[in-house]
Amino acid sequence: MKQPWLLNTVKIATLFLVGALLIGHGTRSKTDKYEISWHELSTARLSFDLTAQTPERRFLVEVRSENYLPPHDGLPLWEERLAVQGVQGTTDPALIYVMTNTAAQERYHARSFYIQHVSRRRHYVMASAPRPPSENKYLPIVASCRQKTCTASSILTIRRAPEVKTAVQHISLEYIADLMGPPYCSNCKLERRPRKPGGAKISLRLTEM
Amino acid sequence: MKPIKMQEFFNPWCLIAIVLFSINNLYWKLDYPNWITGKLSDFAVCYFLPLYVSALLSLVVDWKLRQRLRVGVMLTALIFTLVKTSGYMSGQLNLLLSQITTAFGFGPSANIADPGDLIALPLIGIAYLYTIKKMESQHETALVVKYR
Numbered sequence: 001m002k003q004p005w006l007l008n009t010v011k012i013a014t015l016f017l018v019g020a021l022l023i024g025h026g027t028r029s030k031t032d033k034y035e036i037s038w039h040e041l042s043t044a045r046l047s048f049d050l051t052a053q054t055p056e057r058r059f060l061v062e063v064r065s066e067n068y069l070p071p072h073d074g075l076p077l078w079e080e081r082l083a084v085q086g087v088q089g090t091t092d093p094a095l096i097y098v099m100t101n102t103a104a105q106e107r108y109h110a111r112s113f114y115i116q117h118v119s120r121r122r123h124y125v126m127a128s129a130p131r132p133p134s135e136n137k138y139l140p141i142v143a144s145c146r147q148k149t150c151t152a153s154s155i156l157t158i159r160r161a162p163e164v165k166t167a168v169q170h171i172s173l174e175y176i177a178d179l180m181g182p183p184y185c186s187n188c189k190l191e192r193r194p195r196k197p198g199g200a201k202i203s204l205r206l207t208e209m
Numbered sequence: 210m211k212p213i214k215m216q217e218f219f220n221p222w223c224l225i226a227i228v229l230f231s232i233n234n235l236y237w238k239l240d241y242p243n244w245i246t247g248k249l250s251d252f253a254v255c256y257f258l259p260l261y262v263s264a265l266l267s268l269v270v271d272w273k274l275r276q277r278l279r280v281g282v283m284l285t286a287l288i289f290t291l292v293k294t295s296g297y298m299s300g301q302l303n304l305l306l307s308q309i310t311t312a313f314g315f316g317p318s319a320n321i322a323d324p325g326d327l328i329a330l331p332l333i334g335i336a337y338l339y340t341i342k343k344m345e346s347q348h349e350t351a352l353v354v355k356y357r
Binding site: 024 | 211215218219227231234250257258264265268306309310
């Protein structure tokens with residue numbers, strides 16, 4: 001070739017492009033909304049990456065069911081579908097990072113993306129968190145029972161402490177569920193578990209990172 | 210100016226693998242989420258990454274093709290195995306990549322540790338053997354032409 005510099009430039013540019021492709025291939029688009037289901041493990045926790053919802057802040061939300069202690073002799077069945085749906089799952093039974101994917105939401109569930117983590121008895125509870133207000137003081141979370149035909153839901157409005165300024169803060173929040181407690185809604189007649197006095201309690205810990 | 214060769218990277222099979230990798234990640238995985246699309250990118254990356262590493266090395270070191278390819282093979286096999294078998298390593302990779310992607314306004318990286326993806330590892334060896342064989346045959350042809 002008479003102009004080797006041109007060919008060289010094209011080759012170097014191609015290398016750069018492929019490099020960018022490798023770096024960005026797992027990138028998930030930002031999230032407007034997500035729905036999460038969690039398992040009936042008493043120690044199960046889910047971590048939600050809310051980066052997209054709060055671009056300037058990063059939250060780690062841990063959800064743990066406390067009062068229901070269903071026996072569970074196995075690890076959560078984190079499935080390949082997690083990967084397929086654009087979710088980062090770890091094999092650690094205690095902690096699952098969830099990164100939602102707008103594209104996946106639209107393609108799979110028409111605006112509602114969720115991890116369908118089905119327990120052995122195919123009962124699961126879903127929670128979704130719409131985009132918080134711009135002030136970011138409240139984080140509404142909608143928890144819904146998905147037991148067969150049950151449509152009960154409860155909206156939690158969690159107030160984020162306004163004084164939180166530092167890089168890492170822990171806010172402990174407790175919620176006494178009136179309508180539901182993981183994994184079963186009180187409206188559900190089927191396989192409803194006896195509730196402990198005080199109702200089902202879900203603890204959410206928001207960690208600002 | 211001396212032309213850059215990188216013949217191991219700029220060959221049809223490698224470029225096909227890159228195109229498949231791109232299309233699969235951008236479209237097919239989302240449109241057709243199944244086992245095949247889940248693994249296709251792994252197969253593709255296992256094929257072209259050693260060649261890519263080798264091509265990059267050719268810019269900075271004066272090694273022979275075989276040496277560069279071996280480094281590419283080892284690096285690819287090591288990284289791929291680690292991030293596919295260890296949630297921790299996968300998380301670390303995501304952390305690193307996310308810093309770059311978010312700096313450019315994209316979302317965080319979300320690679321997944323899935324030991325099942327190791328099924329694609331043989332492609333690394335195939336890429337190595339095929340490239341070596343092809344390069345050697347090209348070299349022989351060139352010699353024949355030269356000494357005719």
